[in-house]
Amino acid sequence: ACLALLLPVGARLRHMLVAGGLLACVGCLLVWGKATWLGQPPLARPIFAQVTGTVTAVAKLPAQQMVRVGLRPIEAPVLPAAIRVNIAEADMPEGLGKGAVLRFRVRLMPPAPPSVPGAFDFARRAYFQGVGATGRALAPVEVVEQTREGPTLRARLFDHISGQVADAPAGIAVALATGDQGAIAEADAEAMRRSGLAHLLSISGLHVTALIGAVIFLLLRLLALIPRAALDWPLMLIAAAGGALAGIGYTLLTGAEVPTVRSCIAALLVLGGLALGREAVTLRLVATGALVVLVFWPEALIGPSFQMSFAAVVALVALGEHRRFKAFAMARDEPWLRKAGRTVAAMLMTGLAIELVLAPIALFHFHKAGLLGAVANLVAIPLTTFVIMPLEALALGFDVVGLGAPFWWLTAKAIALLLAVAHGVAASPMAVMLAPAVPGWIFGIIVVGGLWCLLWRSRWRWLGLGPVAVGLVGIALLAPPDIVVTGDGRHVAVRTPAGTMALLRG
Structure with a gap:
């Protein structure tokens, strides 16, 4: 500067x-x-300890048959101020909830660093969450003082939906309503990741937009039935305000994760722009949303959630602003078959654009990237937006009068179809591209080139393809490691002459 x-x-x-x-x-x-x-300094070394602590958070993980509990230890100066402990379902006592006081023995460990070079760094995330140690409680778990607080709305929804939908669809139904993915089986979660559909499980733009759009539509239709309101009231402003309140409530209900907050902020800016008669969906909107998120979560900048969320939105806005795409996707009078084909082609183009933009980020953070996500999303996004979410909303609404069972049955069948698509695409050998750990400088070159391509509007934008090409060639030339040592030094993987890996345990 x-x-x-x-x-x-x-x-x-x-x-x-x-x-x-x-x-x-x-x-x-x-x-x-x-x-x-x-920031919470981590525990210095693994220890066994008798812990008495106040519960600060409870998260059920039915798929792993355990409950994750956050605690603040009482009168334990040698322990961090906040710890996170897993309790097996079989050992979970009565009266467990926020504010309860528990006593148990536990083996505490410092938050896990990356297991291998370039892997997910839980220790960094735990530091900014204020968590200094993690562990698994040993039976018995004693409740010294029971909780005085009732379950939250999110927890009640979790239990209610889990009781209405059975088997694998239950986890997806819970995730779509509450953002809690703890009930999703690992096999289903991995299939969603490999097929490029994992974004459907994280409450983001698709879900927030669908909810706000539905609320605005319903409010407009209901208010239009009142003659005085239809003639004298600003219906669009009232409906937009209702949609904004619904979006904020949904964001808070689902845990206010980075993609959800970004989507909510973007939706509020869009509604504000429409109310002022301004063009709302622009890159300025994306930049404003990013700044708001970074003010409250600055550490999110280097995380995959922030990067993938905003990269996808920037790609969509940049593609939508391109004059040739605008001309192609513009609504026009034409036979319904051609209109349907144009819509499918536009969806495929946007899906491919997002896949291309997200691939380098996925390779850098996860060492793999989906190749068939654009195809899977052609079915999954309309199915989720126009079938599963409306059916689940109807089921929850009709449950008030005890008539939700038929809608829950339809919801389960629709989610089963979604999972069939995910498993079918994930089973393809071309579903995922793997890569060794990508150096930071290669990722940086790709990011700079990608931003240059997406942010410029003139022909200068194509100069960004040079750095992107250099970075992609660099990834293609990376050689897989011959020896991989885990972060704790207890396991070593050695590449054999046949190309496979032999695991040596310490």
Whole structure:
């Protein structure tokens, strides 16, 4: 930023560099401030301990047959201020809930670092969440003081939906309504990831937009039935306000994760733009949403959730603003068959654009990227948006008068079809592309080139393909490691002459 001040006054490059430098400084201050405020130094070494603590959070994980509990230890100066413990379902006592006081023995460990180079770093995430140790409780688990709080609305929804939908569809139904993925079996979750449908399980733009759109539609239709309201009231503003309240409530209900907050902020900005008569869906909207998220969660910048969420939206907006795509996707009077084909082609193009943008991010963070997600989403997105979510909403609504059973049956069948699509695509050998750990400099080159392509509107944008091509060639030339050592040093994988890996346990 200081060097940019040497450039001519009024130059666009000067403004860009100064603004970028100042924003980077503010971001560093935010990260430092949050680390100072919430950061929790990890436990020094694994220990066995008798813990008495106050429960701060309870998350059910039926698929793993356990409950995850957050606690604040009482009168335990040698322990971190906050710990996270797993309790087996068979050992879960009565009266467990937020505010309860538990006593049990546990083997506590520092939050796990990356198991192999480039893998997910839970220790970093735990640090910013204030969690200093994790472990598994040993039976018996004693309740010293029972909870005085009733279950939250999210917990009641979890239990209610789990009781209405059986088997594998139950986990998906719970995730769509509450954002809690603890009831999804690992086989189904892996199939959703391999088929490029995992975004359907994370409450994001698709879900928030569908909910807000449905609320606006219903409010407009209901208010239009009142003659005075139809003639004198600003129905669109009232419906938009109702949709905004519904979006905020849904965001809070589902845990306010980064994709959900981003989607809610974007939806509120769109509604505000429509109310003011302005074009709402622009890259400025995406930038505003990103800034709001980073103000509260600055550490999210280097995480896959933030990067993939905003990269997908930027790709959609950039594609939607391109004049050729606009001309192709524009509504027009034509036979229904051609219109349906045009719609499917537009969906396929947007799906391919998102897959191309997200592939480098997935390769960097997860060492694999989906190849058939665009095809799977052609079926999965309409099925989820127009069938599963409306049926689940109807089922919850009719449960008030005890008539939701038929809708739950239809919901389960629709989710079973979604899972069949996911497993079918995931079974293909072409579903996923694998890669070794991608160096940071290669990922950085691809990100710079991708942003150049997406943010510019003139022919200058195509210059960004150069860095992207260099980065992709770099990934293609990466050689898989011959020796992999886990973070704790207890396991070593060695590549054999046949190309397979032999695992040596310490």
